[in-house]
Amino acid sequence: MIAILIRDMRLAMRAGGGFGLGLAFFLIVVVLVPFGVGPQSALLSKIAPGILWVGALLACLLSLDRIFALDYEDGSLDLLATAPVPLEGVVAMKAVAHWLTTGLPLTIAAPFLGVLLNMPDAGYGWLVVTLAVGTPALSFIGTFGAALTVGLKRGGLLLSLLVLPLYVPTLIFGAEALRRGAQGFDNTTPLLMLAGITAGVIALLPFVAAATIRINLR
């Protein structure tokens, strides 16, 4: 199973692998918002948590359709399904690889981009914490969506429509935890809810996604 993780990481790093795609998109969104809003630093610092979370969420969404589509097209998914590794493990490893190539770079880059949005000082730590806790949920939910649309030509749009509503709770609690943290309030409740969502989807969705792939491969 580690071999699958290493292979997916290697594929993402090689030319055309999509590493940096989400990061570049995140950068563009966060850089453009201050231009759109204008030089109102008070307003910017107020909306910074929301913008950063929405940007991270959309950046995650961008690379989801690659998770299984490429393996389906070249036949590797058939071969992985008949290999002596549980398909649930394959799915989990693919989600982890997606997080390592998308969620983790976003989490690391976010504080630098927070400066552009005039984020309150207290928010930087919480920005990293909420993204680190929340983005794994985005990757695992997205992997489930990708499993649902595997085998569909141009399934990207359908995938986005399926996954977006599932992303909403993560976004609400993630942005709320960050907003409260940045303003110096107690944010234990939204942070616990966020962590709960992440733990739940990591525990459940690999099994659902694997079952979905088995049906889609028939």
Added chain:
Amino acid sequence: MKVTNLAVARGGVAVLDRVDFTLAAGQVLLLRGPNGIGKTTLLRSLAGLQPALEGEVEVAPDAITYGAHADGLKSTLTVSENLKFWAQVYGVADIAPALAAFNLEDLASRTSHNLSAGQKRRLGLARLLVTGRKIWALDEPTVSLDVASVALFADAVRAHCAGGGAALIATHIDLGIKADVLDLTGNKARPRDLAGFDEAFE
């Protein structure tokens, strides 16, 4: 492996039924039949990728490896990286014999993006050797191979069978291997009512 009265369906339509055969160690069985008769569907069912409509397949667990039309290669990985990945998945340490069997040693550090169709196919077939599984279920393995490569493939199948393996090969050409033939033309499924067969909710 013993198959009794197997029926398989593709896209909700029964394509083959009453398929009976046995495959003993060391045996090569060639599947013949016109295009669309259901050779691929049969192989996918045996490999466990889709459920059979009816019938029994008696086979040891984890005995079959499936070789499809697509080779499952990653174009940005090199030949040896592609092969090493499958070797690790199947827990096999050494890929050198597989590279040698399909004459891929000189290509080992090339990315598979730069290989010709025949070279890709050879790499796809080399994967069979690193699986270490007894039964090869192969779907048109010789597509885009030249005469010399077909001979390499035939040698690999002979060596596999000599080592106690077996092979089930859907093909239209003569491989030059001593093999039994299973002609599926007579197994075309009779029309049957599959109403209520909902593949998502069965």
